[in-house]
Amino acid sequence: MTVQESQAEELLHRFRQGDVRALARALTLVESGHPVGQELLKRLRGQARAKVVGITGSPGAGKSTLTDRLILEARKRGERVGVLAVDPSSPFTGGAILGDRIRMMRHHQDPGVYIRSLASRGALGGLAGATVAALALLETFGFDRIFVETVGVGQSEVDIARVADTTLLVLTPAAGDAVQAFKAGVMEIADLFAVNKFDLPGGERIIQELKSALELAPPRPGGWHPPIYPTVAATGEGVEALFEGLEAHYQHLVAHGLLEAHRLERARFEVESVIQEWGRKRTQGAGDLVARVARGELSPEEAALALLDPKARP
Amino acid sequence: MTVQESQAEELLHRFRQGDVRALARALTLVESGHPVGQELLKRLRGQARAKVVGITGSPGAGKSTLTDRLILEARKRGERVGVLAVDPSSPFTGGAILGDRIRMMRHHQDPGVYIRSLASRGALGGLAGATVAALALLETFGFDRIFVETVGVGQSEVDIARVADTTLLVLTPAAGDAVQAFKAGVMEIADLFAVNKFDLPGGERIIQELKSALELAPPRPGGWHPPIYPTVAATGEGVEALFEGLEAHYQHLVAHGLLEAHRLERARFEVESVIQEWGRKRTQGAGDLVARVARGELSPEEAALALLDPKARP
Numbered sequence: 117m118t119v120q121e122s123q124a125e126e127l128l129h130r131f132r133q134g135d136v137r138a139l140a141r142a143l144t145l146v147e148s149g150h151p152v153g154q155e156l157l158k159r160l161r162g163q164a165r166a167k168v169v170g171i172t173g174s175p176g177a178g179k180s181t182l183t184d185r186l187i188l189e190a191r192k193r194g195e196r197v198g199v200l201a202v203d204p205s206s207p208f209t210g211g212a213i214l215g216d217r218i219r220m221m222r223h224h225q226d227p228g229v230y231i232r233s234l235a236s237r238g239a240l241g242g243l244a245g246a247t248v249a250a251l252a253l254l255e256t257f258g259f260d261r262i263f264v265e266t267v268g269v270g271q272s273e274v275d276i277a278r279v280a281d282t283t284l285l286v287l288t289p290a291a292g293d294a295v296q297a298f299k300a301g302v303m304e305i306a307d308l309f310a311v312n313k314f315d316l317p318g319g320e321r322i323i324q325e326l327k328s329a330l331e332l333a334p335p336r337p338g339g340w341h342p343p344i345y346p347t348v349a350a351t352g353e354g355v356e357a358l359f360e361g362l363e364a365h366y367q368h369l370v371a372h373g374l375l376e377a378h379r380l381e382r383a384r385f386e387v388e389s390v391i392q393e394w395g396r397k398r399t400q401g402a403g404d405l406v407a408r409v410a411r412g413e414l415s416p417e418e419a420a421l422a423l424l425d426p427k428a429r430p
Numbered sequence: 431m432t433v434q435e436s437q438a439e440e441l442l443h444r445f446r447q448g449d450v451r452a453l454a455r456a457l458t459l460v461e462s463g464h465p466v467g468q469e470l471l472k473r474l475r476g477q478a479r480a481k482v483v484g485i486t487g488s489p490g491a492g493k494s495t496l497t498d499r500l501i502l503e504a505r506k507r508g509e510r511v512g513v514l515a516v517d518p519s520s521p522f523t524g525g526a527i528l529g530d531r532i533r534m535m536r537h538h539q540d541p542g543v544y545i546r547s548l549a550s551r552g553a554l555g556g557l558a559g560a561t562v563a564a565l566a567l568l569e570t571f572g573f574d575r576i577f578v579e580t581v582g583v584g585q586s587e588v589d590i591a592r593v594a595d596t597t598l599l600v601l602t603p604a605a606g607d608a609v610q611a612f613k614a615g616v617m618e619i620a621d622l623f624a625v626n627k628f629d630l631p632g633g634e635r636i637i638q639e640l641k642s643a644l645e646l647a648p649p650r651p652g653g654w655h656p657p658i659y660p661t662v663a664a665t666g667e668g669v670e671a672l673f674e675g676l677e678a679h680y681q682h683l684v685a686h687g688l689l690e691a692h693r694l695e696r697a698r699f700e701v702e703s704v705i706q707e708w709g710r711k712r713t714q715g716a717g718d719l720v721a722r723v724a725r726g727e728l729s730p731e732e733a734a735l736a737l738l739d740p741k742a743r744p
Binding site: 154157158161376379380382383384386387388389390391392394395396398399400402405406407409410412413415416417419420423424425 | 468471472562690693694696697698700703704706708710712713714716719720721723724726727730731734737738739
């Protein structure tokens with residue numbers, strides 16, 4: 117047994133006993149790409165299943181406050197809840213997001229809730245491979261439901277839909293929010309919509325616009341019709357109905373045998389992410405090849421081939 | 431000489447004579463990944479240089495109208511202009527974008543302007559590899575300046591900054607536009623800002639917000655300070671100053687020897703894109719491997735290794 121294997125063994129033992137500190141340690145190891153984390157994941161893979169809910173939407177839509185309320189609903193029903201809050205890594209965003217997240221901290225007193233913040237790959241990048249690995253870990257720890265909250269800027273919204281069982285898009289009556297959703301093609305991704313801050317003017321109009329747009333949208337697997345929920349996360353209004361909607365979507369997946377397809381799509385996403393990450397790293401380390409591409413001596417395809425197969429290096 | 435080589439030879443001959451139909455044909459071949467397109471690119475690579483300006487910003491910011499005006503400015507100065515308009519491929523966006531683009535069509539009468547629309551990879555995907563290949567072709571055709579207009583939804587904004595010499599971010603006084611820019615980390619990417627639709631209320635406020643945010647931003651190469659231009663694309667107001675700003679940025683790159691670094695970054699992006707595309711295709715075609723990852727029998731890393739190196743297939 118190698119040192120890594122025996123370290124993984126010991127951590128695994130505590131992890132399986134439900135030791136939250138072992139979970140925290142395992143998440144750190146996985147996030148940093150440490151071999152012990154890899155070993156741990158390998159042993160835990162395919163062992164458990166939680167309901168995974170992705171929560172996305174534009175900045176300022178109130179996603180964190182809504183997640184906070186959804187945690188309460190889940191706890192009322194006796195569920196154990198894990199939360200992954202994915203932050204973009206830009207220095208410009210730190211402050212505001214941290215402020216929202218602090219509200220969720222009250223759950224830290226509750227042993228039935230575990231909250232973890234993760235940095236995403238880049239300021240605008242999609243979900244990092246590490247996020248999906250962290251999610252895989254959380255799933256095997258015995259949570260009933262896991263919320264993955266991402267700041268919705270483009271790619272991460274598409275990624276979350278590939279990773280989660282259920283994807284919730286949070287909008288507000290703010291000008292431009294609906295337009296943004298339609299233009300960005302997010303309409304095709306969300307399983308449910310929350311029109312949050314519904315106490316602001318314009319909420320009904322957004323609902324009508326969403327309804328019209330959804331009538332034109334392509335049909336969903338199993339004939340699912342994405343419902344729209346007005347919510348006021350600050351007061352909790354509408355959150356119970358929204359939670360029931362999340363549960364209804366999950367039951368729809370089960371009833372129509374669609375869960376398996378979701379899990380396959382997530383695995384596909386994981387493999388693609390690994391290849392993309394390798395491509396990025398190897399390209400960063402190949403200054404000479406890149407310079408030859410820039411000078412037109414080599415096509416990008418030839419350089420890619422050389423990077424992926426050392427024996428074919430031209 | 432293979433059939434492909436002789437076809438490429440004939441097309442190359444007409445391309446070099448400045449035949450616009452040969453350019454159009456070549457772009458189609460490159461966009462579809464046809465071998466003759468590959469052959470053509472190989473022969474033309476590294477031969478010419480245009481000033482490449484990326485134009486991005488949220489949907490509805492008036493990017494197409496502004497591009498239309500910038501084309502006029504370039505033509506006033508006797509420049510030959512190429513335009514790549516990258517459309518997201520979502521069915522929900524087609525209409526609105528097409529409408530804006532029609533305005534640009536008036537330039538089709540002008541032999542000094544060539545406009546081409548390209549579909550991006552996915553509804554929310556970044557710039558497709560095909561877009562960069564099309565750009566490489568345009569550059570060798572003899573244009574003095576090339577505008578690449580992308581609908582700014584996350585990843586494509588980051589991508590455009592890696593591909594263009596100069597990146598222009600178009601904002602409007604609309605609520606949420608500035609916030610969006612700060613949160614998404616786009617501040618760090620743009621070389622110039624246009625606050626378009628400046629005749630609407632709130633323009634001055636956005637400029638002040640941008641200025642404050644830029645004071646906190648990390649320093650740029652060569653000490654560049656991103657300028658902010660108020661514009662009204664509909665009337666052309668402020669567009670001449672903006673055009674001069676684009677030119678000033680290019681001259682800054684030249685004066686500080688930064689162009690080369692930009693070209694290397696673009697080459698790096700091209701190689702990464704090829705690897706990412708291969709990863710996606712191979713993963714799509716590997717149902718069995720993906721199923722084993724989903725069942726936890728194989729880690730994503732093991733599956734990726736197997737996909738990239740057939741000899742290592744477990």
